[in-house]
Amino acid sequence: MFKHKELILFDFDGTLIDSAPDLALAVNHMLEQLGRPPFEETTVRGWVGNGARTLVERALRASSDTEDAAETVDRALAIFLEFYAGNLAVLTRPYPQVPEVLQQLHQEGYRLAIVTNKPYAFIEPILHSLGMSELFEYTLGGDSLPQRKPDPRPLLHVCETLGVDKERCVMVGDSKNDILAAKAAGMDAIGLGYGYNYGEAIASYTPNLVCDTFAEVAVPFGVSHGVG
Ligand SMILES: O=C(O)COP(=O)(O)O
Ligand SMILES: [Mg+2]
Numbered sequence: 001m002f003k004h005k006e007l008i009l010f011d012f013d014g015t016l017i018d019s020a021p022d023l024a025l026a027v028n029h030m031l032e033q034l035g036r037p038p039f040e041e042t043t044v045r046g047w048v049g050n051g052a053r054t055l056v057e058r059a060l061r062a063s064s065d066t067e068d069a070a071e072t073v074d075r076a077l078a079i080f081l082e083f084y085a086g087n088l089a090v091l092t093r094p095y096p097q098v099p100e101v102l103q104q105l106h107q108e109g110y111r112l113a114i115v116t117n118k119p120y121a122f123i124e125p126i127l128h129s130l131g132m133s134e135l136f137e138y139t140l141g142g143d144s145l146p147q148r149k150p151d152p153r154p155l156l157h158v159c160e161t162l163g164v165d166k167e168r169c170v171m172v173g174d175s176k177n178d179i180l181a182a183k184a185a186g187m188d189a190i191g192l193g194y195g196y197n198y199g200e201a202i203a204s205y206t207p208n209l210v211c212d213t214f215a216e217v218a219v220p221f222g223v224s225h226g227v228g
Pocket of ligand 2: 011012013014049164173174175195196
């Protein structure tokens, strides 16, 4: 199905890595510093997907009856970012079969890149600490361009930078932001059913294919090693 593809764009949080436990620790540290009560990790999972500032805004909104002033949001974001920068991969792990399948796709000659809404500065340190830095030719963060997913431009930017026609590219992601961005870019998409999609089924955003495990992602590329 996707054997003719040259470049595979991967979302990061909720697709390659389960980062919600560390994001929850950082959110709860920020709330504690502001004298507000913490939230369960499962609640924080539902807030991930639109970048760090939106995550902090969602946490603040849930923790107060009144809307916070911009200065409070700025301060909360700074606290969050400082803590998270020092605790990026404490509990964060790749999902099952992720390193193996990526390695196999890489060996088969597929080019791999990351397009995330996460701040750019955090991508490489996390990849490094999980032993996955060598696999990706290019990474783009949520603050790398003026636009982020679901805008199609980050996806198209990577295609242009790497000189790959968008028809030869596919986006793999867990959230509606990934699928909507791919559709708007005129690109094929694989949706993953296990990540963070605000409690909605990824199938309802009609990607070309839905996979329930990362191992299944290998199949349409003609790579079967990771399946099992
Ligand atoms: O950190 C986020 O808000 C989302 O990151 P993602 O685009 O890799 O899912
Ligand atoms: Mg994601």
